Amino acid sequence: MGFAPRFAEEFELHATPGSLPARVVRVDAQGCTVLAVPNGGEAVELHVHVPKRLARKRAPAVGDWAIVRTKGKGGERDGDFVVRKLLERATSLTRRAAGSSGRAQVLAANLDRVLVCSSLDRDFKLTRLERWLSLVHEGGAEPVVVLTKAGLVDEATRARRVEAAREVALGVSVIAVDRFTGVGLDALDACVLRAVEEDASSWAPTLALVGSSGVGKSTLLNYLCELAGGEGAMATGSISSAHGKGRHTTSHRELVALPERDGLRALLIDTPGLREVGLWGEGEGVDKTFAEIGALARGCRFGDCQHAGEPGCAVRAAVDEGRLEGRRLEAxxxxxxxRETTARRANEHERRRHERRFAKEVRRTIRIKRGRED
Incomplete structure (x- = not known):
């Protein structure tokens, strides 16, 4: 289940008698569903309560590792368990919450590899691909670009778009696949198998499928399940010629275990298609996605050059000379x-939240003081 040594060590540090390590596989309004691992036993699925104080501080996300235990002295029936602590995340996939300018939404946690899916037909957009790569890099996981529905475009279009994706991916693996014609499936299989072999020291690596609605994520998940001799995890319809989308759409994030292969297993998180993929974080996600611009910027006359027409800008010079695509710089x-606007708004959101908490505490103190005077 991906219980790597770092999680085992943190669990031992904070565990109390009766505690169990558990992996969050699904989150809902009433709590979350976890796979708990009793000492030496088989994983058990439980629905656990998440205390409000914990949820306010850090809400659980699919893929999180948690310490759970029974609420009291009662039995160990489903529903009698509560999350006591969420372990520190090794990696995460986080976006700006939809419709919000100052809050984050963690889509998934503790990922080893993220399969960024984009169809080669109408959904293919380099700017969206660059955005997803920035999010994955920001969270610390390894991205892999999977271009789906390769059978719906002619060979020339496929070759041109695959090459364009490779140019913006900067060394990230790019795989073009089609479930129904078989194009690229061996390469996809090798990608997943490589992740399993590289992470054989822990229980299982965790992968995620992300991308817009209708790009074929659930079809890929079913293929990976069937490949190992298992049954498809989700039912999908055949492709509609009118809009190129399968009839199944994932409605929730969920972690599933792929069938074992040669004694090795991988975990996979399928996510709903997202219309908004807002950036979150001030780390190196964008810089890593556009590493060639960072390399060129070292030649700029000014250290804080914005590449917007300043004198001595090496990046603009590269665009003028045809060494860098203008579209790439604008993206x-x-x-x-x-990124900078979101950071400012997040700071403002946090400042207002702190002021509200302070005002609430002041009102509480005044009420207590008045009560004593009476």
């Missing part, structure tokens, strides 16, 4: 601006 500047 970079757009994401940097968004």
């Amino acid at each position: 970079y500047r757009r994401l940097v601006d968004e």
Whole structure:
């Protein structure tokens, strides 16, 4: 289940008698469903309560590791368990919450590899691909670009779009696949198998499928399940020729175990298609996605050059000389601006939250003081 040594060590540090390590597989309004691991026993699925104080501080996300235990001295029936602590995340996939300018939404946690899916037909957009790569890099997982529905475009279009994706991926693996024609499935299989072999020291690596609605994520999940001799995890319909989408759409994030292969197993998180993929974080996600611009920027005359027409700008010179695509620079500047705007709004959101808490505490203190005077 991905219980790597770092999680085992943290669990031992904070565990109390009766505690169990558990992996969050699904989150709902009433709590979350976890796979708990009794000492030396088989994993058991439980629905556990999440205390409000814990949820306010850090809400659980699919993929999180938690310490759970019984609520009291009662039995160990489903529903009698509560999350006592969430372990520190090794990696995460986080976006700006939809419709919000100052809050984050963790889509999944503790991922080893993220399969960024984009169809080769109407969904293919380099700017969206760059955005997803920035999010994955920011969270610390390894991205892999999977271009789906390769059978719906002619060979020339496929080759052109695959090459364009490779140019923006900067060394990240790019795989073009089609479930129904078989194109690229061996390469996809090798990618997943490589993740399993590389992470054989822990229980299982965790992968995630992300991308817009209708790009074929659930079809890929079913293929990976069937490949190992298991049954498909989700039912999908055949492709509609009118809009190129399967009839199944994932409605929730859920962690599933792929069938064992040669004694090795991987875990996979399938996510709903997202319309908004807002950036979150001030780390190196964007810089890593556009590493060639960072390398060029070292030649700029000014250290704080914005590449917007300043004298001595090496990046603009590269665009003028045809060494850097103008579209690429504009995409970079757009994401940097968004990152900085989001950071400012997040700070403002946190400041207002702190002021509300302080005002609430002041009112509480005044009520207590008045009560004593009476």
